[in-house]
Amino acid sequence: MSDTELVLRSTRVVTPDGTRPASVEVAHGTITAVTAHDAPVPGGARLEDLGDDVLLPGLVDTHVHVNDPGRSEWEGFWTATRAAAAGGITTLIDMPLNSLPPTTTVAHLRAKQRAAAGRVHVDVGFWGGALPDNVHDLRPLHEAGVFGFKAFLSPSGVDEFPHLDRERLDRSLEEIAAFDGLLIVHAEDPHQLAAAPRHGGPRYADFLASRPRRAEDTAVAHLVDRAAHLDGRVHVLHLSSGDALPVIAAARADGVRVTVETCPHYLTLTAEEVPDGASEFKCCPPIREAANRELLWRALADGTIDCVVTDHSPSTADLKTDDFATAWGGISGLQLSLPAVWTEARGRGHGLEDVVRWMSARTAGLAGLGARKGAVAPGRDADFAVLAPDETFTVDPAALQHRNRVTAYTGRTLYGVVRSTWLRGRRILADGEFTAPRGRLLTRSP
Numbered sequence: 001m002s003d004t005e006l007v008l009r010s011t012r013v014v015t016p017d018g019t020r021p022a023s024v025e026v027a028h029g030t031i032t033a034v035t036a037h038d039a040p041v042p043g044g045a046r047l048e049d050l051g052d053d054v055l056l057p058g059l060v061d062t063h064v065h066v067n068d069p070g071r072s073e074w075e076g077f078w079t080a081t082r083a084a085a086a087g088g089i090t091t092l093i094d095m096p097l098n099s100l101p102p103t104t105t106v107a108h109l110r111a112k113q114r115a116a117a118g119r120v121h122v123d124v125g126f127w128g129g130a131l132p133d134n135v136h137d138l139r140p141l142h143e144a145g146v147f148g149f150k151a152f153l154s155p156s157g158v159d160e161f162p163h164l165d166r167e168r169l170d171r172s173l174e175e176i177a178a179f180d181g182l183l184i185v186h187a188e189d190p191h192q193l194a195a196a197p198r199h200g201g202p203r204y205a206d207f208l209a210s211r212p213r214r215a216e217d218t219a220v221a222h223l224v225d226r227a228a229h230l231d232g233r234v235h236v237l238h239l240s241s242g243d244a245l246p247v248i249a250a251a252r253a254d255g256v257r258v259t260v261e262t263c264p265h266y267l268t269l270t271a272e273e274v275p276d277g278a279s280e281f282k283c284c285p286p287i288r289e290a291a292n293r294e295l296l297w298r299a300l301a302d303g304t305i306d307c308v309v310t311d312h313s314p315s316t317a318d319l320k321t322d323d324f325a326t327a328w329g330g331i332s333g334l335q336l337s338l339p340a341v342w343t344e345a346r347g348r349g350h351g352l353e354d355v356v357r358w359m360s361a362r363t364a365g366l367a368g369l370g371a372r373k374g375a376v377a378p379g380r381d382a383d384f385a386v387l388a389p390d391e392t393f394t395v396d397p398a399a400l401q402h403r404n405r406v407t408a409y410t411g412r413t414l415y416g417v418v419r420s421t422w423l424r425g426r427r428i429l430a431d432g433e434f435t436a437p438r439g440r441l442l443t444r445s446p
């Protein structure tokens, strides 16, 4: 008898070396071997034959606003992690703001961990927050296991999470660089935003004009400049403006340590199709024109953009008014991110290997989890999504596990049905049925 408890067999297993027929052996929650499709099943092991359904590594979503505790009527650990599991996501990293308290001191981190304990269906880790007045909390938070620090360069939308001006950005970045931490940044320039035309009301074109590309471009250029001068590691969150890409590519070529993410909504939706008053499409930075979307796809293809994350940021439905100036800004995408991205990707000639690189391998690497997550390979956690990639479904908000079933994807037909989701060798979701929560709370590996 071997230690092997489980063998997952599929004609299409997405591995770091490509997609091929294989059998994946699992013991004690870890992948122990990837063998031939017809390899004999070790004695005592259970065989799960997936046929032609595709076996992917579970996705790692490093940008999720769970809002729990404090604004748990917007979302919560229970509902967010069920939605994640339903979308093939097995690890998520929670953003430090919109919960009360925000994750800006070790005591606040402990409050968040207590709120999450025993209520997570997938693995959950935490980002810390860099505020104007918490520089001395950054190192203790780092040592307590947060994965890095989020900062805003313009107002965040909630009073308890103020943004950093240029001087405070330098101070935070210097402190974080001193322990080689990671600063992740919402990059829109407040002066460019203040100078942009402002009209309230239901017209999407007015909202788009109020958050111009140059606000992102200016902030990204400044951030990259400071990372170069202070030798910091920085990550650009939710890039929407394709015009900022040349600066990022040039900085990287110069050795600046900068990475960048974009989101499913920027890759799949366009400004031209947003109906007036439809604030379920509101987020900051905004969904831009179709031509801009093509710049993002080109940058994903050539590697300038590293990864794709949801920026799942829900609220209650009443805050999604038909006035774009005052409606809550945030798009719910946790459960739909894989099919949304896959639908666009396949139409552009990309394979599931690409989607796995953007949504699992690279995001795991960003969080420093690359040794445990993000690949079907020996030594990694046995976290999987089983996908029927050629099957379609039409998005029905009633089928969402999000606490608030507001979505910008209603009525869209998407490719990719998640058949089951596995965490450390245990099936946590199959045919719409969840097991009891068995997710773990993760901390950064020292």
Ligand SMILES: [Zn+2]
Pocket: 063, 065, 095, 311, 313
């Ligand atoms: Zn966000």
